[in-house]
Amino acid sequence: MSAILSIGASRNLDGLNHRFMQEIRALAGEGWRLSMRQERSNGVHQLTLFLEDHPEGESLDEMTLILRQFGARVLMDWILEVWEGELIQKRLRAEYPHFHDRERRQIGDKAAHILKRKEEVSKEYIMYRISHDQRILERLVEVLVDYGRIHVDGFLRFRFQDYLQAVDDAVDSAVDEYTMEKEYNEFIHLLRYFLDIQESRLEVVHVYLCPGGFRLLDEGGNPVNNEVVDGISRDYLEHDEISFEDLLISALVTVAPVQVVLHSREEKPVSETLNTIRAVFGDRLHRCPGCERCQPYTSVMAPKKMQP
Structure with missing residues (x-):
């Protein structure tokens, strides 16, 4: 052996x-x-x-x-x-x-x-x-x-x-x-907690993602304006290092809409941003399959700064 x-x-x-x-x-x-x-x-x-x-x-x-x-x-x-x-x-x-x-x-x-x-x-x-x-x-x-x-x-x-x-x-x-x-x-x-304790200010907010930024409109097509979102916009103008994705999420949590409708020229908008919004808003988030409102906002040259 x-x-x-x-x-x-x-x-x-x-x-x-x-x-x-x-x-x-x-x-x-x-x-x-x-x-x-x-x-x-x-x-x-x-x-x-x-x-x-x-x-x-x-x-x-x-x-x-x-x-x-x-x-x-x-x-x-x-x-x-x-x-x-x-x-x-x-x-x-x-x-x-x-x-x-x-x-x-x-x-x-x-x-x-x-x-x-x-x-x-x-x-x-x-x-x-x-x-x-x-x-x-x-x-x-x-x-x-x-x-x-x-x-x-x-x-x-x-x-x-x-x-x-x-x-x-x-x-x-x-x-x-x-x-x-x-x-x-x-x-x-934490964002979910803030969203739950916030009083919904609008029934529906439409989010139009465009190159370099986004726009928030209500159901009537009017810009979403309030003192908090205006303050976020001013902060963004002073701090360029803040990403528009962070501002978008902050603005949506502040407004706390019952529904969020996301419009984007791209089939797959910034995945991390979309994932965060989906994680926070859950069933409140809806993707627009394409409508007459999308083209004017998502295809034109968007401003570099956020415009509420």
């Missing part, structure tokens, strides 16, 4: 053991007898693959090489699918202890998504992903073929620091993303 490869780690290797057994099962029909032994000593989990017998005439050295290369691929898949999650949570516990368990799980999912970049389908991304996985596989093969032994913790710490850095960066980005989303949701909740 010969030991083909041995894998050590600080965590339980039951899942990896199962993967190996599933993969090597087909070899039994070809006369190869393989077995796995799992042990734990001094806090180190050890998984060893043994070759108990092989067909006559088959090269033991060649089969050992093949099995070690095969083992490197199984180990790579396991690291990326299982160990990566542990690395993410370890980073979160160490650097962001103020998050509770549910938040850490949500942030962990975001970090894993960032690492995998599932939304990317371009040729450049495909090449990046192949290159990334190939680098991990090549380094695992190098160690297992030469030595037949590997300790996953040590391998990542000393031989693949760029991967650990990528995990840390993904976690930091996920935390930033989660924090921004949380702040945004709190902002929406």
Whole structure:
């Protein structure tokens, strides 16, 4: 009986053991007898693959090489699918202890998504992903073929620091993303609160989005004017860094119409603005499918400043 490869780690290797057994099962029909032994000593989990017998005439050295290369691929898949999650949570516990368990799980999912970049389908991304996985596989093969032994913790710490850095960066980005989303949701909740306590000043407000700004008209086609919206307009004239999207949302919450009808020359107006308005007004918001009022307001050159 010969030991083909041995894998050590600080965590339980039951899942990896199962993967190996599933993969090597087909070899039994070809006369190869393989077995796995799992042990734990001094806090180190050890998984060893043994070759108990092989067909006559088959090269033991060649089969050992093949099995070690095969083992490197199984180990790579396991690291990326299982160990990566542990690395993410370890980073979160160490650097962001103020998050509770549910938040850490949500942030962990975001970090894993960032690492995998599932939304990317371009040729450049495909090449990046192949290159990334190939680098991990090549380094695992190098160690297992030469030595037949590997300790996953040590391998990542000393031989693949760029991967650990990528995990840390993904976690930091996920935390930033989660924090921004949380702040945004709190902002929406506050706007809803203000909207609920406001007395509706108009039954319907028509919002005409145009290049660089917007117009608010009532049901009769008259500009919506009141002291609050006028004040917002004056503030905008003094602070050009304020976006028209922020002003639009503030104006609508101030007027608190029963219904908001959105008119836009574009099929898909600024998505972030529309999403915010939809989140705040819910069923009060309606999109105009196109009417005689739209063209004069959405196709002409709009002023750079908001005109209420």
